[in-house]
Amino acid sequence: MADKQKYLNWLDEHAGLFADVSDSIWEYAELSLMEEKSCALYVKLLREEGFTVETPVANIQTGFKATYGSGRPVIGILAEYDALTGLSQVAGSTTRQELVKNGTGHGCGHHMLGAGAMAAAYAVKKYLEDAGPGHGTVIFFGCPGEEGGAAKAFYARDQVFDGLDIALTWHPGDINAVRTGSCNSCIQTEYRFTGIASHAAGAPDKGRSALDAVELMNIGVQFLREHMPDHDRIHYAITDAGGNSPNVVQPRARVLYMVRSELAKNVRKLQARVDKIAEAAAMMTETRMEKRFIDGCGNTVPNEVLEKLMYKNFEEVGVPHYTDDELAYAQAIVDGFELPADGLPGRGEFYESAECQKIIAKLSDNGKKPLNDFLMPFVHSNQVSCGSTDVGDVSWLVPTVQCSAVGFVSGAPGHSWQNVSCGHTSIAHKGLLTAGKVIAATAIDLYESPETVKAAKEEFDSIVVPAGGYCCLVPEDAVPTKIDDPWD
Ligand SMILES: [Zn+2]
Structure with a gap:
């Protein structure tokens, strides 16, 4: 068995690199399909690190695909890096303060998402270097336009994910959890x-x-x-x-x-x-x-085998601890909410059982903690939440799992200035490093355990095959469109 801890320690030693990438992309704050600087930064660093990088991908200029290693399994790690309009915000401020008038901002935390995923890809590369040729392959997919453009769906249409065995990713949120269920x-x-x-x-x-x-x-x-x-x-x-x-x-x-x-x-x-x-x-x-x-x-296909594996690794990696300053900052944000947060952390539909609610109430101090410094209970569910993500398309092609790590204060609305503010603080840096470690540890387990890869695929087939397989919503002739592209 590989010494997983060695690679997680490597991430701790190089935490500054990934925090810097996250901060740079936060500063670029580029909108969907216009992420030129963000893409260029990734491509440069990944090439320097020894990945073979292909860009553009599927005719999407700000897409890239970085590969290292050889042989199976082939594990994909998905990154996003697009921002949103109208959300420019001074970092670390507890009140609404625009940094650039009418500017853009990372209200969904995709700057952290990409940097955390990159941390995982780097650690996996270190592991594959030690393991030697033929032990497996990692592909780090730069997926632009999650907020508009859905690059992953275009990649799926154009067979970019062919040959992949498993896909792993994460999304910053206000809880530490392994995601489950489906969406729209x-x-x-x-x-x-x-x-x-x-x-x-x-x-x-x-x-x-x-x-x-x-x-x-x-x-x-x-x-x-x-x-x-x-x-x-x-x-x-x-x-x-x-x-x-x-x-x-x-x-x-x-x-x-x-x-x-x-x-x-x-x-x-x-x-x-x-x-x-x-x-x-x-x-x-x-x-x-x-x-x-x-x-x-498409909607997401949950995979219990992978959810369990990722959860075990999350337990082993542990959750971030916060300084008094970080807690005071988060509390000030929470105190300023226009609408007070109601209920306990975590989406009700997945954690609604009385047992779960009791555990979460205890862990979150009845929802009063401004930063959720605990791991949510393990839940596997097929319930559908109403939002959408282009991770869905990947999950119809290969077994896919995602976690959430704390990058935002408890109860912060999605796509909000509060998230932009928090996204360029040490809270964000801790969250992305945690996610990077959880993904890296999960990937290493999969390289070491072909039987888990097989079990994940069997579960995947049992859902996807009876449903008639992947249905791509991107028409054959569609080209990625930015919303302000001219019509003619
Ligand atoms: Zn998002």
């Missing part, structure tokens, strides 16, 4: 309506309003909501209302829709109903409707 599949589509401009008072009969079409489409969809399955979701944003002049009949308008349902095949059906409403809105207003696919991703 999702399609994003933008609808563009084109009408005829005219003087809204002088010649209203000569105008055909694209904005009317958007409004009627939205009303049609509101009525659809009553007649769709409970866990399905539809959201929209008007991306172009046609201008600022009420005295002009708006000749153009655009609306972006997100449609979610558990299974990819069902999200397609719901999408078709929304398309029909868009066509009807165009007919009612005598405007022209065009649509373009933005992205789409």
Whole structure:
């Protein structure tokens, strides 16, 4: 058996490197599919470390794939590094303070996600170096555009994950846990309506309003909501209302829709109903409707074999401990929440049993801890949470597991300035190192135990094969689209 601790110690000794990568990417704060600097930093460091790096990947300019080793199993570690609009924030501040006016920020913690995943890939490489050729391969996948663009789904369509045996990743959160359950599949589509401009008072009969079409489409969809399955979701944003002049009949308008349902095949059906409403809105207003696919991703397939293995490693690695300063900072953030956090840490749907609630209440001091310095109980579940992730597509191709490590204060809303603030502190650095160790230790166990890889695959087959296999929501001819890309 390999001395796993040796590789985890190596991570402790090199913690500064990964903290620096995380901080740099936090500072770049690049939006989906525009992560040029972030990608360049990874590619440079990975090449220097001795990985063979391929970039771009699947025609996505900010994607990369870094490989080391030879032979099976081939273990993939997934990284993300895109930021969000409107969330620029001063690091470590306990109040809302923009760093750059109307700037971007890492509200989902993907800067930590990538750096923690990189730490794992480095430690695994050290292990494979010692183990020698033929003992296994690690591939570190740089997956851009998680927030919009869904690179993993494009990679899946283009067979980038072919030959992989297992995929591992993580996401920062406000708890330390191994993730379980499933989520929703999702399609994003933008609808563009084109009408005829005219003087809204002088010649209203000569105008055909694209904005009317958007409004009627939205009303049609509101009525659809009553007649769709409970866990399905539809959201929209008007991306172009046609201008600022009420005295002009708006000749153009655009609306972006997100449609979610558990299974990819069902999200397609719901999408078709929304398309029909868009066509009807165009007919009612005598405007022209065009649509373009933005992205789409599948739900996640849980894997109990891998969840158990990752949990055992999380127990061994342990959780971060915090200084008084870190706790005081977190408490100040918690005290400033506009809406007080309700309930105990962790998503209710997975931890709702009385036994779990009792354990979590005790560990979290009845939810009063500002930083959750404990590991959540082990739970395996098939329940569906309503969000979506493009990790889903990977999980339909190979057995996949993810953990969560604390990168944010307890109860902080997702995609918030509080998360951006915390993302560039020692709390974030501790979280990403913990996740890196858990992933590295899990991977090392898998290289050492072909029977666990086999068991994970058997479980995977028992779910995916009867379900008819992977259904890719990315059309054959779709190209990755940034939301501000011109239409024509
Ligand atoms: Zn995220």
